[in-house]
Amino acid sequence: MKIKKSALEWCRAPFDLNMQNQVKSLINKETELKDAFYKDIEFGTGGIRGIMGPGTNRINKYTLGKVAQGLSLYLKDQFRYKKIKAVIAYDSRNKSEYFAQIVANILSANSIQVFLFNSLRSTPQLSYTIRSLKANCGIVITASHNPPDYNGFKLYWKNGGQIVPPKDIELEEIINSIKYNEILFEGKKDKLTHLGKNTDAQFHKVCISLAKQKTNSKRDIKIVFTSLHGTSINSIPVILEKVGYKNISIVKEQSTPNGNFPTVLSPNPEEPEALKIAVNQAQKENAEIVIGTDPDSDRLGIAVKNEDGDFILLNGNQTMMIMSHFLLSVRKEKKLINSKDYIASTIVSSPVIKKVASYFKINCILTLTGFKWIGKEIENRKNENFIFGGEESFGYLIGNKIRDKDAITSALLACEIGSVLKCQGKTIFDFMIECYKIYGPYKERLINKIFTGKSGAEKIHKMMSNFRKNPPKTINESKLESVEDYLFSYKYCLKKNKKYKLNLPKANVLIYILKDKSKIAIRPSGTEPKIKFYISVNKKNFKYNNWKLTELELEKRIDSIVKELKL
Structure with a gap:
């Protein structure tokens, strides 16, 4: 009921007719409607990223608009009585240029001086340009390496690095408080400067x-x-x-x-x-x-x-x-x-x-x-x-x-x-x-398990909970020596039966270390609907001084770990 109510709100002003029609086409498609509206797209991993389309859990002019409007207010609060500058770049993805212009319009409408690249540019160039122009922030419209139906908004601070706590948490609170009818879409031309080839050299x-x-x-x-x-x-x-x-x-x-x-x-x-x-x-x-x-x-x-x-x-x-x-x-x-x-x-x-x-x-x-x-x-x-x-x-x-x-x-x-x-x-x-x-020889493998939509998110949560509550005693005939749980900030050594504090910010990451020094890290992706397993194995020396034989042995160990964890 809540999902349908949210969807119906998108079928009237302030949403434009194009968006209203897109949402109306989903009303009788239960699964698609649920995935598009069951939550607000989350601000995390330096911004937002998701599938393009209508809905609160999708990338579109309104979800990006809330982020841009919230960012504008946050910048004004952080840099009071100063001339605020923002740099915007975009990649080759579908609608990247369109979304970049929308974000530029919103920031300029809020009296922020915007420097918008006149054609596609890379993320590292954006990072560098923020610092060279002494801008207060930078934005790149991209979904990085994700599939074609994705796009996103990556936010960088004045040092050229992605936004980190507590700023991202403070900004998220402001974004969540923005109503769609509060977004200023009409840009100010005098607040927009285009960047060209002179910045490339x-x-x-x-x-x-x-x-x-x-x-x-x-x-x-x-x-x-x-x-x-x-x-x-x-x-x-x-x-x-x-x-x-x-x-x-x-x-x-x-x-x-x-x-x-x-x-x-x-x-x-x-x-x-x-x-x-x-x-x-x-x-x-x-x-x-x-x-x-x-x-x-x-x-x-x-x-x-x-x-x-x-x-x-x-x-x-x-x-x-x-x-x-x-x-x-x-x-x-x-x-x-x-x-x-x-x-x-x-x-x-x-x-x-x-x-x-x-x-x-x-x-x-x-x-x-x-x-x-x-x-x-x-x-x-x-x-x-x-x-x-x-x-x-x-x-x-x-x-x-x-x-x-x-x-x-x-x-x-x-x-x-x-x-x-x-x-x-x-x-x-x-x-x-x-x-x-x-x-010493090392070998690694990344296993991705993809679970899409609301049901997929619930499955990933359940899997993380199970690995956290029920760690295996042995994996591939090697005893579990320690568990690092970054969500609860501790490292537990099984042999000593003792916990040690981890001095990093909280994150939903779990790491198993085995007696043979194999390492298995588990975490849900921050940008895609998947859970990731990072497996690393090693030996002290080469087998018969031969890399092929050594690599084969290490690969077999990884295969055994994958099989035991039922991946």
């Missing part, structure tokens, strides 16, 4: 300064690049050419920005399927590296040749290890490493990153899932040297000039690593094996 220069290596290598590696129909087509080829790369082969059928992402099931470089066309092209052209980004260019996928000459997709943990070890090795050679250096990662990523930090005798900061927390650490540690940050979900950041994961700069770094190694007669795959020989 500055951003490209910064990316190059962060990733370019001082080397005598020829930069003659053969690169295949795909933007997966997204924003990086405007940045990565230009930057690579400026640095000196000439053998760049662009995947033409994926180079045109297109919100339907017609050549892939999902524009997510984490998925091997998304890079299949690029890898096939690389094989035909005898390329040495494949790089691909998601639509807003914050995630980077890398495929390299293994010892048999076949392309493999590096997982996020492997890329993170390779990049951090390489950057720190360069600093060590130059005798630049000092006690203020640190790298950062997340609690669901591979434990190998802590070993990298330990090897170079620097700090490793672990945060909750989401790059906003790494951005927060950078802001809080202004007297320390942030070298590199990464998370298993293909997000990486070099230096502190950009404050969110950055596939543009990371793509250049990947090519630079490949070039330096080629000059030494090595490949990126060889370098990865060298790292594993230092830190």
